[in-house]
Amino acid sequence: xxKVTTQQLRKRTQASAANAAVKPQTIGASYDKxxxxxxxxxxxxxxxxxxxxxxxxxxxxxxxxxxxxxxxQGIVDKAGLKQTDTVLEVGPGTGNLTIKILEQAKKVVACxxxxxxxxxxxxxxxxxxxxxxLEILHGDVMKRDLPFFDVCISNTPYQISSPLTFxxxxxxxxxxxxxLMFQREFALxxxxxxxxxxxxxxxxxxxxxxxxxHIMKVGKNNFKPPPNVESxxxxxxxxxxxxxxxxxxxxxxxxxxxxxxxxTLAANFKTTATLQMLDQNxxxxxxxxxxxxxxxxxxxxxxxDVLTQLGYGEARASKMDVxxxxxxxxxxxxARIHFC
Numbered sequence: 001x002x003k004v005t006t007q008q009l010r011k012r013t014q015a016s017a018a019n020a021a022v023k024p025q026t027i028g029a030s031y032d033k034x035x036x037x038x039x040x041x042x043x044x045x046x047x048x049x050x051x052x053x054x055x056x057x058x059x060x061x062x063x064x065x066x067x068x069x070x071x072x073q074g075i076v077d078k079a080g081l082k083q084t085d086t087v088l089e090v091g092p093g094t095g096n097l098t099i100k101i102l103e104q105a106k107k108v109v110a111c112x113x114x115x116x117x118x119x120x121x122x123x124x125x126x127x128x129x130x131x132x133x134l135e136i137l138h139g140d141v142m143k144r145d146l147p148f149f150d151v152c153i154s155n156t157p158y159q160i161s162s163p164l165t166f167x168x169x170x171x172x173x174x175x176x177x178x179x180l181m182f183q184r185e186f187a188l189x190x191x192x193x194x195x196x197x198x199x200x201x202x203x204x205x206x207x208x209x210x211x212x213x214h215i216m217k218v219g220k221n222n223f224k225p226p227p228n229v230e231s232x233x234x235x236x237x238x239x240x241x242x243x244x245x246x247x248x249x250x251x252x253x254x255x256x257x258x259x260x261x262x263x264t265l266a267a268n269f270k271t272t273a274t275l276q277m278l279d280q281n282x283x284x285x286x287x288x289x290x291x292x293x294x295x296x297x298x299x300x301x302x303x304x305d306v307l308t309q310l311g312y313g314e315a316r317a318s319k320m321d322v323x324x325x326x327x328x329x330x331x332x333x334x335a336r337i338h339f340c
Contacts, residue, residue: 063114065093066155066181068222069100075233076100078215079151079179088149088175090141090164091157095121101153102130109149110134111141113157146171152178158227161186162202169209169238170247178236179215187214187232194321201258205251208322211237245326252339253329257317265328266313269303278303281338291336299337306331 066072075097081087081104092098092110094117101108102125112118118138125131137144142163152168152175161182168178182190185198190206191214192199206212215233220226259268268274279299286293307313310331312324332338 063091063093063117063157064155064223064225064227066096066218066222067224068218069096071216071218071222072097072100074216075153075179075181076104078233078235079153079177081105081151085150085176086148088146088152090152090154092121092136093117093155095124097153097155098134099124099130102133105151106133108134109137109147111137111139111144113138113140142167148173150176152180154178155181158183158186158229165190165206165236168236169206174238174240174242176237179233180236181218181231181233183227184217184230184232187234190234194319199318200261201251201254204254204258204322204325206236208245208250208326209239209242211239213237243326245329246340248340249333249338250325250329253332254317254325256339257320257325261318262316264314264316266304266307268317269307270300275299275303278337278339281340282336285336285338302335302337303332306335306337 083106085105086107087101087105089098089108089110092112098108098110115138118136125134142160156164189198189202191212192203213235215235218231220230256268256274257265282299283293312328
C-alpha cells in the first residue's frame with residue numbers, strides 16, 4: 001500500500017475546502033435572511049391568518065368571513081327562499097354564503113363596501129352558471145337606497161348592526177324576512193322580552209315593527225379571521241301592515257321610560273329636564289292647533305294624571321311590553337302631551 005506523504009495530504013485538504021465553497025446548500029442547512037422563515041408572517045399576511053385566498057381582510061370594516069358551510073346552509077334554510085326570490089345580501093365578502101343563496105334564489109343583489117372583495121366575488125362566479133343571477137353593488141349600504149328585494153341575508157359588519165336593522169325595518173315596500181348575523185349580545189338585546197336583563201329600548205323599538213326570533217348561535221371559530229366575540233343569527237319578519245305610529249313620538253316616550261329602566265315611570269317623568277321638554281311641547285302643540293292653554297296648567301300634574309289613570313305610575317319599563325307602551329302613548333297624546 002503506497003505511503004501518503006504530508007504534501008499529498010495538504011493538497012487533498014485544500015481540494016476539499018474548495019469543493020465545500022461551491023457545494024449547493026441542502027434543505028434545512030440554512031436560510032436566506034431576505035426570505036421569511038416557515039411559520040413567520042410577511043407584509044400582507046397577518047399572524048391571525050386573516051389572509052385567506054384573495055385579499056387580506058380588513059378588520060376595521062368588520063370583515064370576518066364565514067367559513068363553515070354548514071352554518072351558511074343553515075342560514076339559507078332558515079330564510080325559506082323561493083325560486084322566484086330576489087335576495088339582498090349585505091357584506092358578501094368572498095362569496096361563501098352568496099353561492100348557497102344563488103343555488104336557491106332567482107337573483108342576488110350583493111352590496112359590498114370593499115372593492116377588493118367585490119372583485120373576488122365577481123371572479124368567483126365568472127363564467128359559471130350563477131354569473132347572470134348575481135348583481136354586485138359596490139359601496140356603503142348605509143349611504144344608498146336599497147333596491148327591491150324579497151329577503152335580506154347578511155353576515156353583518158358588527159359596527160353597522162343597529163343602523164342596518166332599522167334601515168331594513170323602515171324599508172318600503174315591506175320584504176318577507178331578513179336573516180342576519182350579529183354579535184351575540186346585540187342579537188340577544190333585539191329578541192329580549194320584558195323581565196330579561198338585556199331588555200331595553202332597542203328591544204321595544206324593533207319589536208314594535210317586526211317579529212324578531214333567535215335562530216342559532218355561531219362560535220367565533222366559524223369565521224376567518226375569528227372575531228373577538230361570539231355571534232348569533234336572528235330572523236326579522238316585518239309586520240304587514242306596520243302599526244300606525246309616529247316613530248319619533250314613540251321613541252321619545254320609550255327613551256324617557258328606559259332612561260332608568262328599573263325606576264318607576266313616575267320617577268322618570270318627574271325629572272326637571274323631562275318636565276321642561278314636555279311643557280314646551282304641550283304649549284307648541286296648543287299654539288299650532290289654535291288651542292288655549294288652561295290657566296294654571298301644570299305639566300307635572302297632567303303627566304302624573306295620565307300615569308295614574310292607566311295604573312302605570314308604579315310600573316317599570318323593564319317589565320312593560322310593546323302593548324303597554326302603545327296604550328301609554330295614546331293616552332299621553334289624547335292629553336295633548338307629545339314627545340317630539
